[in-house]
Amino acid sequence: MNNKTAYPKAWLFVLPVVALVAFNALIPLMTVVNYSVQETFGNNVFFFEGVKWFEEVLNSERFHASLLRQLAFTGIILAIEIPLGVAIALTMPARGIWASVCLVLMALPLLIPWNVVGAMWNIFALPEIGLLGQMINGMGIDYNFTQQPMAAWFTTILMDVWHWTSLVVLLAYAGLRSIPDAYYQAAKIDGASGWAVFRYIQLPKMKRVLTIAVLLRFMDSFMIYTEPFVLTGGGPGNATTFLSIDLVKIALGQFDLGPAAAMSLIYFLIVLLLSWVFYTLMMRDEEQ
Amino acid sequence: MTLEFRNVVKRVGAEVHIHETNVAFASEGFNILLGTTLAGKTSLMQLMAGLERPTSGEIWFNGRDVTGVSVQKRNVSMVHQQFINYPNFSVFDNIASPLRVAREPRAEIKRRVGQVAEMMRLSAMLDRKPNELSGGQQQRTALARALVKDSDLILLDEPLANLDYKLREELRDELPLLFKDRGCTVIYATTEPTEALLLGGHTATMHEGRITQFGPTAEIYRRPAGLRTARVFSDPPINTAGVTKKGTRFIFNNRVGWDAQGARAELPDGNYTLGIRPHHVTLDHTGPDTVELEGTVLVTELSGSESVVHFEIDGQTWISQSHGIHPFKIGAAARFHMDIEKSKLFDRDDKLVAA
Structure with missing residues (x-):
């Protein structure tokens, strides 16, 4: 039955996709690869440098510090947003008008452009005029996110939780709603406790959507740029200079194209690697 | 083990899910709840289980x-x-x-799970997860969970509906054996009249939140108390037609007539509804008292050894079910033979007067 016929014209049909992927991903990526192995002093003159920039980036303390900040930030927001999102989804009504009201309210933060979120929180948290800043200072706590690293971190994390927990809520909510009522009845007949229902029915049934939520939140938060850029500009000092902010500083601020390109590639590989690790860990049981 | 409903009503908001129900289910064999989707079978079961409380009335179990x-x-x-x-x-x-929820000792759990697994033919797959099992094995696991504890009441809510044909037949044959001699009341909900007949026991026919009749399955099938019950308990749907009795004759459509036999001759003159199941309206002569009908063929469904022919007489649709393959063209004229002795007569209140 293996009578494949050669049909050269078929390539024509694939061409649009090939072109799209090429212009979209391959060519820009190759440009970056190109920069990452060369040195230039302007005038379009390039010298081949091999892996020099990669060595430099990997050995730079500045990169280590940014990476560490990035990992800490992502770790903290995942640890807050995933459980919080699941908890909120569990308390939301299953049906009726309030279900719709809750869903719309939840979706609102997701509809606001990222730089607007940054600007909003910047003003909201300013100690002199912002509602949040005034409130915290009013409670007798010295708070100024433009000057204190701790306050800057607190504000950035709070902003991200406000902006993105909704995504986890919506995904978890969809997962919960896909569980047939019969499961809850069966558990009730078995005499299972509320915790057992969560642990042995709801959580396993939500596993797939939660995996997606963790992956999305991981990748997005690991590449976060706009919001902290608008909120703190990476400061005070370097306190909130995450990887992409640092990258932009090197590439556009200092115009060190070689090191910036090398850093981009390393950055990309880290995201890819960690996403793969997350996915493999969470899907381990399913594969067996 | 007796389960009894006394004046039970279930309302949800303005909707009545179960109309006032009085019934005492049988303690032996299957109690079948037969009815279409939304007839109230699941609502009734949730009341039995205690998952829902009745709005009024009482549920008694074992006195x-x-x-x-x-x-x-x-x-x-x-x-x-x-x-x-x-x-x-x-x-x-x-x-x-x-068993774990009931805090049974480990050894006892192992023994009883092993025993039930053996019975349900799951012994070889005790280590597997549900998503590694076929649909039939998953449902066997669910059945095993229901069987492992000594329940007084077992509720089976269309347990075979999601299985494919072969598995359904296989499990249906096993089910009555599994529940035999357990000393528990078994309630079984189904939408299929054939399934009710195969499982035997007692049947409660349901329609729009009411039990229309309850009794031994075969009895209800043979003598449905009303037209409603006859409709619920017939697949393909029962044929109905208005007939008039005048003297000793029944007249249908002003054209077709036949002599009233036996007890039917005693009925007062007037209008009745004739109910006759499709397999008593056949293409060939069967009984001695057949009445011939002429109709226009609408659709013919041919299955292995049977022909189900939908036909029309004066704008009313009839269904006939005969042995053998009888292909008809749509719009063809055909003759059907109605085995009048097997028909049922209902009065103007749709109550059975002759079966």
Whole structure:
């Protein structure tokens, strides 16, 4: 039955996709690869440098510090947003008008452009005029996110939780709603406790959507740029200079194209690697 | 073990899910709830289980009023249409779960799970997870979970509906044996009249939140008390036609007539509804008292050894079910023979007057 016929014209049909992927991903990526192995002093003159920039980036303390900040930030927001999102989804009504009201309210933060979120929180948290800043200072706590690293971190994390927990809520909510009522009845007949229902029915049934939520939140938060850029500009000092902010500083601020390109590639590989690790860990049981 | 409903009504908001119901279910064999989707079978089962409370009325079990007793204290098992198992438990842990909640000793759990697994032919797959099982095995696991504890009441809510044909037949044959001599009341909900007949026992026919009739299955099939019950308990749907009795003759459509036989001759003159199941309206002569009908063929469904012909007489649709393959062209004229002795007569209030 293996009578494949050669049909050269078929390539024509694939061409649009090939072109799209090429212009979209391959060519820009190759440009970056190109920069990452060369040195230039302007005038379009390039010298081949091999892996020099990669060595430099990997050995730079500045990169280590940014990476560490990035990992800490992502770790903290995942640890807050995933459980919080699941908890909120569990308390939301299953049906009726309030279900719709809750869903719309939840979706609102997701509809606001990222730089607007940054600007909003910047003003909201300013100690002199912002509602949040005034409130915290009013409670007798010295708070100024433009000057204190701790306050800057607190504000950035709070902003991200406000902006993105909704995504986890919506995904978890969809997962919960896909569980047939019969499961809850069966558990009730078995005499299972509320915790057992969560642990042995709801959580396993939500596993797939939660995996997606963790992956999305991981990748997005690991590449976060706009919001902290608008909120703190990476400061005070370097306190909130995450990887992409640092990258932009090197590439556009200092115009060190070689090191910036090398850093981009390393950055990309880290995201890819960690996403793969997350996915493999969470899907381990399913594969067996 | 007796389960009794006394004046039970279930309302949800402005909707009545169960109209006033009085019934005492049989303690032996299957009690079948037969009715279409939304007839109230599941609502009734949830009342039996204690998952829902009746709006008014009482539910008695073994001479005890259990109306307000919670599910956990009722000692019931339930199997649903969907295959409900704990997704990340092995088959063993799934079957053991009701025993673990009841804090049975380990050795006892092992013994009883092993015994039920043997009975349900699951012994070889006790270590597997539900998503590694076929649909039939998943439902067997759910059944095993219901069987492993000594429930007084077992509720089976269309347990075979999601299985493919072959598995359904296989499990249907096993079910009555599994529940034999357990000393528990078994309630079985189904939408299929054939399934009710195959399982035997008692049947309650349901329509729009009411039990229209309850009694031994064969009895209800043969003598449905009303047209409603006859409709619920017939697949393909029962044919109905208005007939007039004048003297000793019945007249249908002003054209077709036949002599009233036996007790039917005693009925007063007037209008009646004739109900006759499709397999008594055939293409060939069967009984001695057949009445010929002429109709226009609408659709013919041919299955293996049977022909189901939908035809029309003066704008009314009839269904005939005959042995053998009889292909007809749409619009063709055909003759059908109605075995009038097997028909049922209902009065103007749709009550049975002759079967």
